[in-house]
Structures are given as C-alpha cells and as structure tokens.
Amino acid sequence: MSTDERRDPNDVIEEYEQRLDDVLAEVEPAPDDRTADEPVVSLDLPGLSLNRRDFMKAGAAAGAMGALAGCSNITGGGGGDGGASGSGPGHKVAPGEHDEYYGFWSGGHSGELRVVGIPSMRELTRIPVFNTDCATGYGYTDGSKELLEEGGDYTWGDNHHPNLSETDGDYDGEFLFVNDKANGRIARVNLTYFETDAITDVPNMQAIHGCCVLSPDTKYVLGNGEFRAPLPNDGRDVDNPDAYTSLFVAVDPESMETLWQVKVDGNLDIVDSGKEGRWAIASAYNSEEATSITGMTKNDRDDVKAFDIPAIEQAVENGDYEEVNGVPVVDGTKESSLNQGDRPIVKYIPTPKSPHCVEVGPNGDYAFIAGKLSPTVTMLDINALSEVSDPSEAVAGRPRVGLGPLHTTFDGNGHAYTSLFIDSQVAKWDIQAAVEAETGSEDPIIEKQDVHYNPGHIQALEAMSTDPDGEWLVCLNKLSKDRFLPVGPTMPDNDQLIHIGQGEKSMELVADHPAYPEPHDCVFAHRDKIDAKKVYDPADYEETYIEEADSGVERTGENSVHVKMITKRSEFGLPDFTVQEGDEVTLTTTNIESVQDIVHGVAIPQYDINYAVPPQDTETVTFTADEPGVYWIYCTFFCSALHLEMRSRMLVEPA
Ligand code: K7E
Numbered sequence: 001m002s003t004d005e006r007r008d009p010n011d012v013i014e015e016y017e018q019r020l021d022d023v024l025a026e027v028e029p030a031p032d033d034r035t036a037d038e039p040v041v042s043l044d045l046p047g048l049s050l051n052r053r054d055f056m057k058a059g060a061a062a063g064a065m066g067a068l069a070g071c072s073n074i075t076g077g078g079g080g081d082g083g084a085s086g087s088g089p090g091h092k093v094a095p096g097e098h099d100e101y102y103g104f105w106s107g108g109h110s111g112e113l114r115v116v117g118i119p120s121m122r123e124l125t126r127i128p129v130f131n132t133d134c135a136t137g138y139g140y141t142d143g144s145k146e147l148l149e150e151g152g153d154y155t156w157g158d159n160h161h162p163n164l165s166e167t168d169g170d171y172d173g174e175f176l177f178v179n180d181k182a183n184g185r186i187a188r189v190n191l192t193y194f195e196t197d198a199i200t201d202v203p204n205m206q207a208i209h210g211c212c213v214l215s216p217d218t219k220y221v222l223g224n225g226e227f228r229a230p231l232p233n234d235g236r237d238v239d240n241p242d243a244y245t246s247l248f249v250a251v252d253p254e255s256m257e258t259l260w261q262v263k264v265d266g267n268l269d270i271v272d273s274g275k276e277g278r279w280a281i282a283s284a285y286n287s288e289e290a291t292s293i294t295g296m297t298k299n300d301r302d303d304v305k306a307f308d309i310p311a312i313e314q315a316v317e318n319g320d321y322e323e324v325n326g327v328p329v330v331d332g333t334k335e336s337s338l339n340q341g342d343r344p345i346v347k348y349i350p351t352p353k354s355p356h357c358v359e360v361g362p363n364g365d366y367a368f369i370a371g372k373l374s375p376t377v378t379m380l381d382i383n384a385l386s387e388v389s390d391p392s393e394a395v396a397g398r399p400r401v402g403l404g405p406l407h408t409t410f411d412g413n414g415h416a417y418t419s420l421f422i423d424s425q426v427a428k429w430d431i432q433a434a435v436e437a438e439t440g441s442e443d444p445i446i447e448k449q450d451v452h453y454n455p456g457h458i459q460a461l462e463a464m465s466t467d468p469d470g471e472w473l474v475c476l477n478k479l480s481k482d483r484f485l486p487v488g489p490t491m492p493d494n495d496q497l498i499h500i501g502q503g504e505k506s507m508e509l510v511a512d513h514p515a516y517p518e519p520h521d522c523v524f525a526h527r528d529k530i531d532a533k534k535v536y537d538p539a540d541y542e543e544t545y546i547e548e549a550d551s552g553v554e555r556t557g558e559n560s561v562h563v564k565m566i567t568k569r570s571e572f573g574l575p576d577f578t579v580q581e582g583d584e585v586t587l588t589t590t591n592i593e594s595v596q597d598i599v600h601g602v603a604i605p606q607y608d609i610n611y612a613v614p615p616q617d618t619e620t621v622t623f624t625a626d627e628p629g630v631y632w633i634y635c636t637f638f639c640s641a642l643h644l645e646m647r648s649r650m651l652v653e654p655a
C-alpha cells in the first residue's frame with residue numbers, strides 16, 4: 001500500500017464502530033434467536049434502561065478497546081493523589097520488614113508468574129512457567145528442558161489464571177495451578193520451592209482460558225476451552241465451523257493427567273467452582289458459534305454453563321463417552337441424551353450478553369457473572385441450581401453496575417467489587433441488597449472508584465477462599481497511558497492498590513504499580529500459609545547429589561564424558577577440565593552451600609550455557625564440545641567478595 005492510500009486511523013475506528021452499531025441495532029430485545037425446541041426464557045429486565053449507545057460502546061470496546069479506553073473518566077480517584085504512591089492508608093512496608101501477604105500474578109504472554117508482596121507491591125521474584133528464563137537457566141538445564149519438551153515443546157505460553165490449592169476451602173500453600181491460554185496447557189508450581197514442577201499439554205484443546213481448582217479440596221484442576229475446533233482436530237471439518245466444539249476438562253492435581261472432558265455448545269470463557277464440590281460454573285460467549293466478531297456478538301444472551309461434577313463422573317463411570325486421543329469425552333451439548341433426564345450433566349443458563357467472568361462468592365451461595373457487553377452482573381443462586389427445572393429461575397439478582405463489567409471480588413463483609421472496563425471504575429456493591437433489589441437496579445451500588453485505566457481482573461485478599469481477609473484489593477488495569485514516565489509507544493499496565501478497609505464507603509486508591517505485559521489475574525495468600533524452604537532437600541529431586549570428593553571427569557563412551565563438580569564460595573570443584581573436540585559433555589553441578597540465598601551460576605558463554613544452582617540443588621546440562629579451544633566458565637551470581645575470581649576453564653582439545 002502506498003502512503004497516499006493510507007487512511008486516517010480515526011476513520012478506520014469510526015467505520016468499525018459504525019459497523020458494530022449497525023449489527024447491534026439488529027439485536028431484538030425479545031428472545032428471537034432461539035430455536036423452537038429450546039427453552040424460551042424471558043429476559044425481562046425491569047428497570048434496566050440499556051440503550052443502544054451502551055451496547056455500542058461495549059461492542060466497540062470488545063474489539064477496539066484502545067480507541068475508547070476510558071478517556072472520559074480521568075478525574076482523580078477518590079482519595080488518590082493522581083499518581084504517586086502512598087497518599088492513603090499506610091501500604092509502605094518499612095525497610096527490613098516483611099509484607100503480610102504473598103501475591104501471585106499471572107504474567108500473561110510473558111509466560112511467567114510474578115510474586116509480589118502485599119501491601120507494599122514490591123516484586124519479590126518471578127517464576128518461569130511456560131517461558132525460558134536466562135536468569136535461572138529454566139529451559140536450559142536438562143531437567144527444565146525436559147519439563148518444557150514433555151509439556152508440549154512450545155517456547156511460550158499465555159498464563160491468565162493462577163489458583164492456589166485448597167484444603168477445606170482454604171489455601172493450603174502447597175501448589176499453584178495456572179492455565180496456558182495459548183497452547184491449551186495447565187502447569188503446576190510447587191510453592192515450597194517456588195518453581196514449576198509439572199506441565200500438562202491437554203489433548204484435544206487449543207486454548208484453555210478459564211482455570212480453577214474444584215473446592216473445597218482440590219479434587220481436580222478444571223479448565224475451559226475457549227476456541228472451538230474439530231474433535232479430533234486431524235484435518236476433518238476444517239471448513240465446517242458448525243462441527244467445531246469447545247471442551248471443559250478435569251486434570252488430576254497429583255498426576256497432572258487429563259481425566260475427562262465435556263463437550264458443549266458455544267465457547268467457554270472463565271470458570272469457578274462452587275464451594276461444595278458439586279458445581280463448576282463457566283461463563284461463555286459466542287452462543288452463535290460464529291467465527292467472526294460480528295457473528296459472535298449478535299445474540300442478546302449467551303449460555304452460562306453449570307457443570308454437575310458428580311453427574312459427569314457418573315457418566316464417565318458408566319462408559320457414556322467417546323474416547324478421543326486417549327481421553328474420555330462426555331457429550332454435554334444441549335441435544336445430548338445426558339442432558340435430557342432430571343439430572344443433566346450441564347445446565348445452560350441464558351445470560352446477557354457475552355458474559356465474561358464467573359467468580360463464586362466466599363460462602364458459595366452465588367456465582368457472580370459479569371455481563372461485559374451488558375452493564376449488569378448476574379447472580380446465580382448455586383444452591384437453587386439443583387432444585388429448579390428451568391435454570392434461569394436460579395438467577396437471584398442482577399444489579400446494574402456500570403459499563404463493561406469484567407470481574408468481581410469480595411471482602412467477606414457482604415460486599416462485591418466489580419471492575420468496569422469501559423467506565424474505568426470499580427463499583428462496590430452490597431450483595432444482599434442486590435438480591436432484594438429489582439433486576440437492573442443501581443440501588444445496591446455503594447460507591448465507585450476511578451481507576452487508571454480499563455480494568456480487567458480485580459482481587460481482594462484471599463477472596464477466592466471461603467474466608468476473605470478484605471482490607472486491600474488490587475485492580476489490574478490494562479492501560480496506564482499518562483500514569484508513568486513515557487517509555488515509548490508501549491506503556492506498562494497499571495496494577496493499582498486500593499484500600500477497602502471495613503466501612504461502607506471506604507475505597508481509597510493508594511498506589512500505582514507498573515507491570516510488564518501482561519498480568520490478567522492474581523491471587524493472595526497470607527504469609528502464614530506459605531512455607532518456603534530455605535535450601536533444597538536432595539530427596540526432593542532426581543539428580544544425584546555431587547559430593548566435594550566426586551568432582552572429576554569420567555569418560556562414559558568414545559565420544560562422551562560426564563563432568564561432575566561442586567560449587568561453593570568462591571570456587572568450582574574443578575579449576576579446569578579437559579574434553580575432546582566432538583565429545584558430548586554432561587555437566588552436573590551441585591551447590592554444596594547450605595545457606596539460603598547463596599546461589600552460584602554456571603556460565604559457559606561461547607556454548608550458550610548459563611544456569612543457577614541454588615543451595616543444595618543439583619543441575620545438569622548436556623552439550624557437544626564441537627569447537628576446540630579454551631572456554632572460561634564463570635559464576636553469574638554475585639556470591640562473595642571473591643565472586644569475580646570464581647572461575648574455571650573448559651579445555652577442548654582438537655580431535
Ligand atoms: Cu478477564 Cu483471561 Cu481472566 Cu484477562 S481474563 S482480564
């Protein structure tokens with residue numbers, strides 16, 4: 001395209017909005033797009049004055065969020081000072097003091113997790129999961145390479161939803177599970193070592209978006225397939241989107257094996273579990289089963305799915321499934337015979353409009369489903385679900401919270417907090433008042449707090465447990481725009497710390513925290529619930545521990561050697577070692593230090609090797625010494641006053 005053909009970007013956006021406006025104008029308020037044999041549900045929304053402009057704004061934001069993003073709501077937040085940290089209640093943690101909570105942040109398409117102290121918002125560490133990491137050698141050492149290869153052999157992932165393992169509905173501090181939206185995977189992070197210890201590449205699924213553990217005791221890790229695809233995806237039906245399907249999956253938290261899947265109509269988005277181990281509630285969009293944005297936003301409602309876990313288990317046990325790529329796939333589509341009796345395995349609940357999040361409140365009474373393209377949050381009465389024959393009767397409330405509701409969190413004092421993507425606000429509202437109010441009422445709203453800008457997830461302390469701690473919440477804003485020093489066209493996200501205290505009108509913005517792309521969600525655990533080890537226990541890993549006396553070179557074959565060496569302050573177990581050109585070198589290193597935080601690094605620059613060996617850990621790398629010469633090995637972690645001198649040499653003799 002030549003320069004003079006290039007169009008003004010504003011014209012492009014305007015044309016796009018106009019197109020969406022036209023599409024949305026066609027949406028009839030009545031349930032017109034159900035087929036005759038589907039239950040017709042009246043979507044009577046008294047008091048819900050939803051005009052076309054709301055729809056248009058929401059629709060445009062769904063596709064072109066940047067264009068509209070929160071420009072109208074940049075008046076200073078209640079109590080915030082407009083930018084700098086620390087104007088509100090003390091969130092600063094004095095030098096040398098510890099935070100009270102761990103925050104675990106998903107890193108989005110960076111593939112990593114980040115650990116942040118709350119309330120200081122200080123970043124404590126990063127945990128590579130689906131990415132490789134040259135600071136630690138994750139993805140470079142033999143063990144971590146194997147983990148990534150067996151976990152699908154991709155070089156990146158897109159983690160959205162971190163979940164802490166639970167016992168009796170409370171965080172037990174053992175594991176964190178996180179999805180990979182990009183490649184349909186679920187990973188497990190060991191929270192005693194803060195390291196990834198398992199990755200499952202789930203068969204039959206192209207994207208796993210929603211992810212949660214089955215409360216109260218982490219019986220399963222549950223995942224939602226967002227992208228519909230042929231099943232199996234082996235070349236059949238490529239041009240027949242009607243035959244595509246979306247899957248819900250259960251993974252065993254111990255073996256990390258895929259146990260079963262359920263196929264459904266429409267596509268799935270976010271999932272959360274009830275607190276009693278029976279229901280998992282999944283939001284959904286694209287009931288149209290379209291493949292373009294215009295088609296996906298046509299319907300007035302989409303079907304939220306309530307998965308009846310014991311009923312699904314029963315179907316699997318009865319052999320009512322088709323096995324696809326080794327996984328039992330149960331049919332949970334509307335037409336399925338398993339959905340016709342008095343105990344359907346999946347209940348379909350029509351909900352306005354392309355609803356995004358599902359979060360189950362702390363006592364397990366309600367699932368809160370944010371409307372995204374509808375300005376409402378739908379409250380689903382989970383206990384009623386098993387009793388009503390028409391699941392739409394289980395809707396207990398539907399307050400109008402504002403434009404672009406995406407996610408909801410809880411303080412344990414009867415309040416819900418919903419992020420409003422389009423309004424760039426957080427709405428605090430009263431849960432009981434919303435049950436009592438009419439559908440579409442704004443009466444339950446207690447206050448709104450401006451955030452900067454366009455929030456996605458929002459999390460309060462321990463909000464996903466049965467006993468939230470309240471006090472603080474973090475709002476994860478997609479855009480920071482003018483909040484930080486400009487760093488070129490791409491600005492950081494902005495995770496904002498909000499004090500929510502105990503009172504009614506109590507929200508106060510106290511800190512901005514820039515974040516590298518792109519956190520989606522986070523979860524917080526009190527520090528007493530996490531028991532991090534200070535050094536490795538060799539019994540916890542498979543590598544053979546190298547004693548100081550074991551350092552040496554052992555020829556294992558005509559063209560292979562095993563080099564063993566320890567590390568300690570401030571030397572490697574071998575000042576030098578010799579191999580032959582063409583040798584396959586297996587280098588095993590144990591850090592014999594027993595003091596926390598004394599880590600040594602092993603870098604062999606020309607051989608593209610660098611990895612960390614934490615105290616009492618053992619790591620191996622394997623490579624071919626194909627270039628003769630002298631190669632300095634140096635320690636990459638500053639470990640002592642003589643760190644610079646901590647060196648060794650690899651001598652590669654010409655063949
Ligand atoms: Cu809303 Cu992937 Cu949870 Cu992003 S998701 S915001």
Ligand code: CUA
Nearest residue numbers: 635637639643
């Ligand atoms: Cu060991 Cu620096």
